[in-house]
Amino acid sequence: MQHDTGSVRSKLIIMAVSTTLVALLSASIAMLLYDLRTFQQYWVDDLMTQADIMASVTAPALAFNDSSTAQKNLAVLKVRPQILSGAVYTAAGTRFAAYTQQSREPDYPARPGRPGHTFERDELVVYHNIIENGELLGTVYLRARYALVDRMLDYGLILGAVMLAALAIAALVASRLQQSITTPLLAVTNVAREVMQKRDFSLRVPGNQRGEIGVLVAAFNDMLAEIGRRSHALQEANLTLEHEMQVRHRAEEALLQGDRRKDEFLATLAHELRNPLAPIRTGLDILRIRSGDAQATQRATDIMERQLRQMVRLVDDLLDVSRINTGKFAIKMGRVELKAVVNDALEVVRSYIELHGHELVIDLPDRPVFLHGDATRLAQILSNLLNNAAKYTNRGGRVSLSARVEDKILTVCVADNGIGIAPEMLDHVFEMFVQVDSTLERTNAGLGVGLSLARRLVELHGGTIEASSGGVGRGSEFTVRLPIVVEPEMPTKSTPAAYISAESYRILLADDNVDFVNSIGALLSAMGHSVVITHNGPDALTAAARFCPDYAFLDIGLPKMSGYDLARGIRKLPCGSITLLVAVTGWGQEKDRQLAFEAGFDHHMVKPVRFEQIEEILSNRSLIKKVRG
Template sequence: MQHDSGSVRSKLILMAVSTTFVALLSASIAMLLYDLRTFQRYWVDDLMTQADIIASVSAPALSFNDARSAQQNLAVLRVRPQILSGAVYTSSGVRFASYTQGTLEPAYPVKPGRPGYTIDRGELVVYHNIVDNGEVLGTVYLRARFGLVERMLNYAAILGIVLLISLVIAALVASRLQQGITRPLLAVTNVAREVMQRRDFSLRVPGNNPGEIGVLVAAFNDMLAEIGRRSHALQEANLTLEHEMQVRHRAEEALLVADRRKDEFLATLAHELRNPLAPIRTGLDILRIRSGDAQATQRATDIMERQLRQMVRLVDDLLDVSRINTGKFAIKMGRVELKAVVNDALEVVRSYIELHGHELAIDLPDRPVFLHGDATRLAQILSNLLNNAAKYTNRGGRVSLTARVEERDLVIQVADNGIGIAPDMLNHVFEMFVQVDSTLERTNAGLGVGLSLARRLVELHGGSIEAHSAGINRGSEFVVRLPIVVEPEMPTKTSPAAFMTSETYRILLADDNVDFVNSIGALLSAMGHSVVITHNGPDALTAAARFCPDYAFLDIGLPQMSGYDLARGIRRLSCGQMTLLIAVTGWGQEKDRQLAFEAGFDHHMVKPVRFEQIEEILSNRSVIKKVRG
């Protein structure tokens, strides 16, 4: 207690003494500077006056060359002991007479300086011209002691004594007055310490002090009462805050991981999209150089088609993930048969598996198994799993697909003897952009979206998927569970031959990709259709007005006029309402489809377009038209 009280008391006294000290010191310094300046001015004026007197009385001596009179005039300076020496110089700069205080011979200047004064090593030196009737006869030189340091020391000593006495008085007065402040503060300190030790907020500071101290004590007591009321609420808030901090910390870690995976994904995406371009470019060179070699042409075509399918697969996977994440992904549910789904999946990945020299084993139930789902998306699930197994298995490995029925569930297992999965990665392989092998030395890369897409598609079908692995280089297994249709019904699957038609139509093709549109036009013309090909919007609109097409396949990004404007223009034609408009574009988001339908299109196709898709549209003239807004 006494220590705390003494500390506060000492600080108050120190504050008062320090304030007094600073004020007095500032005043003392100001007075000292003023006195020194006044002292210097006084000495300069005095010595200049003395020099002027000697110059006046020495002018006749110089005029009559009376050195003795000049010497006598200088001898009068002995009554001024502060003047150390003096001299009279002629106009030519020759010393005419001189004076020295004491016996020590001073060093006189060889020639007099310019009129005025200087301070040299604690001495004041004055030069003054001797003038008679406007003519300069000579110069008076005086050197005197300039006791500025002594003056400053004496004055500082006086100010120091005054300052010390003032500080002692200030300390005594502050020590007397501080008790009215420290006593209430000491009481507040004691109560605060007890509250901290006992956590008892019912304690109060006694007394009724006037002034600001009393306000402080009352405010402190009110604060204790308020703290007591909020203590319990604060504890609950702390618990909530701790929980939120944990959640936020986990979220930040997740964001960091997502950011890292995003960077890895972008780098991998660039790598994966470049990979198919090299063999496609090589295939084009083969077609150009060896166009007459049918075998080489076929081999180049196979390579380019395989690489193109790989690029389309990458882009489709990204679009599907985007649609699922934005809630715009829809599946067409229906009754599908397991073997048909497996065949569709094998059609996609068989060439990739054979390219790597893998052994593929298929084991399916003997009886037909029917599922309620989207056949295309179910095949995509299996193709993604098979593609993943082939990708992460060394050349000449083994990939298997087995299926069995367990009560009301279909269990599909896709296994391989590849690089396997580390135990700490089993719970992460289905996350977006996660790759089991992320080293630069990996021979097969990927975007890290295939397994994530497969899991989301399985969940959309009401199923589940799990990953299993015995460890690195010990293979991996993915198990998919899907509900089955208990009472099977044989589905009818439309064969590609059903898309062919014996009818012929007037078809307008508008696309600035000359190779694409010319090749499609040649195929359609070979089937007997009347085809008009244009490469920009205005030409297409003119052709539509003259040709009145039954079908119009229009690119959206046309020169001079967009596909949307072209569609609106065709709809305004007299025969435009009878034309079936199909948008052909590289933009496949839901908003792009909506823009196409609003512009008047009946159908929306995403590049690259397969000829089978065009055949399917042509096979059914009564294709369902979208309601135009």
């Protein structure tokens, strides 16, 4: 610790001396004011007494008009050098006798003032009445020097000397007493400096002081111990934080990659949705321009239907992924046969494979293989894999689907001789929005959701899926493994799938899309059915009450009355119980299906609706009514 003005020692001494100085100044000022007041009162009392004495000895001279005697009485004032001048006035106010110690004649008052005293600069003036037997004979006037400044200087010198001596003693005492405070503080400072330089928190301040300083030293040593413990904990926390930062960095990189894939997906989605729209638009132009050409009309219809199925497939895949991600996806497990699943899958993708000119090879077990799963979703898995194989295989390629049973496990392989998969991509092809071919020259981009959806559907069935490839340009193979049911299938009564009743039905159509409902109505009328078409809810309810339909195909988003309310209204009609209600809507979530069934619908169809679906409902009336009942 340096002994400078900034040190604790110097500050303690300065504090002690300053405190003493303030105390002495306060006491000195108080004593000086008291002394001046006492000095003033003393001079007033003294001069008033002198005037009273002079009045007493001068009264006979005034009574006998003896001015010389009065003059002699005033001359006695020479013994008081502080009294500068004096005078005696008659009762009439004329000067009777005078006295002065000055060499020149002073300025006597023309007339005496009121009895009492006044201060004029540094002089004291006193007027005192001369009264004899109750009669006013005259007035005594005295003027004296009032040496207040001299008194202040003398008293100030004395106080100054006392203060200097007191301050010197206070500084000496403080310099001795400060050592009991500064020595422990100096030790604390030295230890603190050494800790900062060496980062050694095991150092301690020596000594066993008492009082507040001892408490300070003990607290400082305890603080060093606590800092040491926290420093050790901080080092461990830093190591943990570094590890977490690395994990977070990897997570951020994954998020950035996912964001890039999302952007690519959105761009691809726009591309994939526009692709079917172009041939659909062309087909509409063909139908408008060459409406009389049956062959051209059929070709345009085939193109539009194929592209429409492609768009529906894209939307269905997106909805399925969304349902799985939100936990709202449910599969209806049951006993299904492998060949039926394969046939359903081929029905979806066969036209697409043939469009690309691929050779399709199917190799299935001879005996029936039964699975426990959702037939629709299992077919969707295979159709996604076959569609993916056809998409990434150059025109005229080869696509194969083979299956074999090994120890209660069904292994299905979908292989192709297409563009293949790079080794570094094999672990990522099942991730959302990942696409093997990301070049602008690709002819079939895809959304990057098909394989991800297939994997999730396989996992929901308790199976596994993996990808393999010999490299770029050497084709790829996807292997699905699913558990099988080996027990024999229970016999069931078969229902003809293509059965169409010969009788005609009364059919009510309600939809605000005029083109759609009119075209469906025309087709149904051509088949011999009796059809009533309405475009809002109230008209549909009125028609149902009058028409008593066997079937009612109702849009949910109708003007003036929702399809749900319309269904409830039809059910309340006398003939409402025999009407089979079908919801035709663009809302396809599970909750939308549940709302439709709660409102009284027997069936739920998601737009766009193919006429074959309507035909299937008409051909299975008894089956649907049984399910509803």
